[in-house]
Structures are given as C-alpha cells and as structure tokens.
Amino acid sequence: MDQQITVLYFAWIKSELGKTSDQITLPASVGDVAGLVSLLAKKGSPYAEVFARRDKIWVAINQNRAEWAQPLHAGDEVAFFPPVTGG
Amino acid sequence: MDQQITVLYFAWIKSELGKTSDQITLPASVGDVAGLVSLLAKKGSPYAEVFARRDKIWVAINQNRAEWAQPLHAGDEVAFFPPVTGG
Amino acid sequence: MARVQAEMFDVGAEFAAFTHGRSDLGGVVSFVGLTRDFSGDATVHKLELEHYPGMTERQLNDIERQAVTQFTLQAAKIIHRYGILLPSEAIVLVMAAAPHRAAAFEGCWFMIDWLKTKAPFWKREHRSDGSFWLEAKASDDLAAARWARG
C-alpha cells in the first residue's frame, strides 16, 4: 500500500532544490529514510546533486532528529537540513 | 620623629569601636602594621577585644591590601576591615 | 517557555520580566549573541536566519527543561530571532537563574552550547563578496559534548 509523506527542505538544500517541500508517495518498497533518499536522488538534477552530499545532511521525522535507518509511516513529516548554525 | 597616620575601620570593626576612623601619632618604636595593632590593642576596651580577633581582620595601606609586617610612613591611610562579602 | 520571533527583543525588558516578582533568585547569568558586520575579510551587510517552525520551539523548550533539571535552575529562558538581522542586532538571549552563581553560569553556558548544535536554525551571510550559508563548526560540537552526562 502506498504511503503519502511530506518532505521539507531547509537552508542550502532548499536553495539548491528551489523549493521548500514535496509531497511524496512512497512505493511499498521504500520503508526508511535511506530508501527515501535513494528515491529522491533518482529524480535527477538537482535532487541527485543535493543528495549526493548526504554526509552533510541531517534528517528529522515529525520534528525529531532521526537516523537513516529509521522507518517511515504514512503522514510523516520528513525534513532534510544541514547541520545547524544558530545562536 | 613621630608620625601621624589615619586609621579607618569598616563593617563590624567600625560597629564595635563605634567610630569610622582615628588619627594616630605613631611613636618612633612603632614601624609596621603589627606594631600599630599592638598600640591600638593597648587602648583598652573596645580596641583590645576587636584586635584580639586579628585573624579575622585584613589591612590595607593607602587602599592596597597589605601584610602585618608592612612598614608604615607618615601620612599613610591604614584601613582595618573583615574579609570582604560583596557581589 | 522559549520564544522564537522575527522582531527585535529588548534585553532590559526581558530581564525585568524574567526576574519580576521573584525575591528568591540569587544570580542571573545572561548570554546575548550579536550580529557582526564582518566575516573574515568580508563586510556583512545582513544576516538571514532560517528556522524550522515547530521543531525549533520544541528543541528550545527541551533545552530549557534540560538545563533546569541538570543545573537545578530557578528559571531558564531562551529567546531566538529569525529572518533578516542587521549588524549589531541581537540574535539570541539566554538567561539562567539559580541560588548560586556557579549553577547560573553553567546552566546558561549549557543552553547556548546545546542550542548551537540542536536548534534548527541556519545562518546565511549577505556579504560584500556574495551570500553564503554558514557551515557548522566542529568547535560547537566539542563545546556541546562537554556537557554530556557521564
């Protein structure tokens, strides 16, 4: 069964993608963050270039920091952003 | 030759002596802070009681912290006060 | 409760509100982070602060609560701005109150160190030589790691 999720982008990721979010329907074969990243990277430029730098990208699921192996569920809000630089 | 000095008192020392200062003429035999303290203690009550607690008393000469062995000179401003408690 | 806002804040008014009606506080330590007009050799015209609404408030409130618990604070407060900031404007205010000054210093320092590695803010400098997203500093990770409980 397909799952609908919201994906948010911040800082240089947002700048390079030229957008702040995507609505993504996950195929049944994609169950975690790593799978989502592979799916996004396959969308071609500029996604491929952005997600090639995944060592510079953090992820949050429903506003909590998460790991690449963390599972995704329908309705999740997944955010990709660089290491933070506030304060 | 006799030396005139000003002696200041602060906090409980001032309270117990009932005064803020003395003008003291040092005899030639008194050359340092320790000698001044002995001279003051000989003035009887309440000086004797106050200066019996000399381990609880700090001294400054001309507004700089000093030691008991430090020499005195005419015109010096000598201050006796407890360990500080500001801030 | 932490606050995230685009508007400037008044350090004096925030301090007054933080201590208002309290006659039990021993000491208050505050940290204010300011915008500078240079970065290396370049002139900075303005600083842009992006954040992740919702997650930001959650993280800042977590940091406040953690500081209160870990350092037995009497009160803790974080105020952080986003949007466009001009040089010399305040970016962040962190305040910690405690009966003794060591706890207030440590609690305040902990909050700003943690904020710098956990709160979802990103700075972009608009400079004489272009606009640049800042990179996170390894020194900030080290600073935050100091506070990890053994």
Place this chain on the structure above:
Amino acid sequence: MARVQAEMFDVGAEFAAFTHGRSDLGGVVSFVGLTRDFSGDATVHKLELEHYPGMTERQLNDIERQAVTQFTLQAAKIIHRYGILLPSEAIVLVMAAAPHRAAAFEGCWFMIDWLKTKAPFWKREHRSDGSFWLEAKASDDLAAARWARG
C-alpha cells in the same frame, strides 16, 4: 571603568550602553546578583552594603583590566551598589564581551569571583532575628583560586 553607586541601575540601559555603537562584538555574558528576602530560616527585610570609597573603585577597575587581558575581552564593565537594598533589588552587574562565547563566559565569571574576594564591600543583613554582618565564605576563596594563572 567600573561604577559604584547607591542608586538602582537599569540592566537594560546598562546593556545598551555597553554595546552601543559596536558591530564587532560576538557575544556578551552578564551576571546580575540579586538581594533575596531570606537567609537560612530568617526573613531579610533589607541588605546594607558598606564599602571603602576609593579603594573599591580601584579594585573594581583592576579586576576589569585583568579580565580584559587574561581573556582577551572586547569590553568589560562592573557596576556595584552600596547602601540599603531591598529584596529583589540588583546588587551587582558584571558584563563581558568577546568575539567568542567561551571567553565572554570565562571573563564574566572571573570578574564576579574575584570581586567577591577582593572588592572592599561588606554586607549586613537586617533580618527578622536581628542585624548581622555576613562572614566571608570559604567557597568564594576556592572559586577565585580557580582563576589563578599557572
């Protein structure tokens, strides 16, 4: 330059004056010491602060200068009150500015620790059970000793 005064000070106005016209400051750490309305089990009605005019200013200026040198501060300021203070009033304000926050935290902490063992102020509590000159605390000596240069 340090300031010693009987009047209340406005933390916000002092912060504004401290940072006025500066677009090169990275962070400012402040410490405010407050009067509490209790001491052990007794109620404190007012706090009396005596000082040694002349020597006080000299010591506070020395502490500011020492902090600027030792921690490479961009600015340092101490404001300390004397006379009668009521509960919740501010006794002392110490501010340190530096390019990086660690120096500002250390510089501010150093100044209040040193002030507590070097500046000629004496506190007398007017309490429900009488009036008492406070005794110096061994913990303050230990706190100041931490900053001695090796």
